[in-house]
Amino acid sequence: MKMTFRWYGSNSDNISLRQIKQIPGMSGLMGVLDYKAAGEVWTEEEIRAYMDEVHAAGLECEVIESVNVHEDIKMGLPSREQYIENYRLTIRNLAKYGVKVIVYNFMPVFDWLRTDLARLIPEDGSNSLYFDEAELGDMGPMEIVRNTIENCNGFTLPGWEPERLSELETTLERYKSITPDGLRTNYKYFLDAIIPTCEECGVVMACHPDDPAWPIFGLPRIAHSQEDFDKIVQLHDSPSNALCLCTGSLGSHPDNDIPAIIRHFGQLNRIGCLHVRNVKYLGHRKFREAAHLSSAGDLDLFEIMKAIHDTCPNVYIRPDHGRMIWGESGRPGYGLYDRALGAAYLNGLWEAIEKMSK
Numbered sequence: 001m002k003m004t005f006r007w008y009g010s011n012s013d014n015i016s017l018r019q020i021k022q023i024p025g026m027s028g029l030m031g032v033l034d035y036k037a038a039g040e041v042w043t044e045e046e047i048r049a050y051m052d053e054v055h056a057a058g059l060e061c062e063v064i065e066s067v068n069v070h071e072d073i074k075m076g077l078p079s080r081e082q083y084i085e086n087y088r089l090t091i092r093n094l095a096k097y098g099v100k101v102i103v104y105n106f107m108p109v110f111d112w113l114r115t116d117l118a119r120l121i122p123e124d125g126s127n128s129l130y131f132d133e134a135e136l137g138d139m140g141p142m143e144i145v146r147n148t149i150e151n152c153n154g155f156t157l158p159g160w161e162p163e164r165l166s167e168l169e170t171t172l173e174r175y176k177s178i179t180p181d182g183l184r185t186n187y188k189y190f191l192d193a194i195i196p197t198c199e200e201c202g203v204v205m206a207c208h209p210d211d212p213a214w215p216i217f218g219l220p221r222i223a224h225s226q227e228d229f230d231k232i233v234q235l236h237d238s239p240s241n242a243l244c245l246c247t248g249s250l251g252s253h254p255d256n257d258i259p260a261i262i263r264h265f266g267q268l269n270r271i272g273c274l275h276v277r278n279v280k281y282l283g284h285r286k287f288r289e290a291a292h293l294s295s296a297g298d299l300d301l302f303e304i305m306k307a308i309h310d311t312c313p314n315v316y317i318r319p320d321h322g323r324m325i326w327g328e329s330g331r332p333g334y335g336l337y338d339r340a341l342g343a344a345y346l347n348g349l350w351e352a353i354e355k356m357s358k
Ligand SMILES: [Mn+2]
Pocket: 208, 246, 249, 275, 320
């Protein structure tokens, strides 16, 4: 297992590489160029600049996240050809600088969704991201977009780039005629086009699950259960067509047995990387993000780490969203302190599992 940390780059993250390097057991980053719009080519110059900085800090960057798929590819429009060509070039450019795994998603419009980005946790005064479908009921898509952008403390949030959302109304209208099967057809077209490039360059594509793990606003969503991912890995049968198993996203639905899902796809060699975090269920389609410790939420992090250890022990993982604690302010979900605590805890579980299994 390689422990990593998400970092947005020195112009856009308030956490420094030195701080990340000081977290025990941190091997590197899951990096991102957060200023790139979906469909743009990530140039060699941009990637080199990012990597040089990371390597100078004594960290690796073998996983890159949020290489966003242009909406025209998901909708299957004729203009997808150019965007697919750009995506292939981005894969090649990233591979040249040592990238082994690319995290992306195939979710229509909304990358992830919360109704509150800083919900007070009354027990200890910290706050975390929160979702309540009942609150969403009164909000239209445009309103939730406005809320999310206004409440992100001036930081960009992955998937919520304002440029991408400017044509929201037209896009939402277009999706009305696309069924889940139709979306899968467009997905297969994309995978058939890019996976041979990945195989050539030794890159694994890791699809991130829907978050939360059910359909929203009537949009087709096809990545929120074991059955869904069985279909996805079969769309193009290759070890380069894998998933980013996000325990908090899939785990937002209590029916998803996360350790069992890890074992299933781990045995198939289809897990490119994992985001590991905990969630606390508060009712029907209502949850908040919790500290990583198992007893702080409803997921069993020991069983999760054990499933990783047993079926995909060399995989990249990172502590996912943390709470905001100790007076920290920053990008919602991506503070330093709680994620560092998460990494230390997950490393502790790992050490115990490793030694017990010998
Ligand atoms: Mn995730």
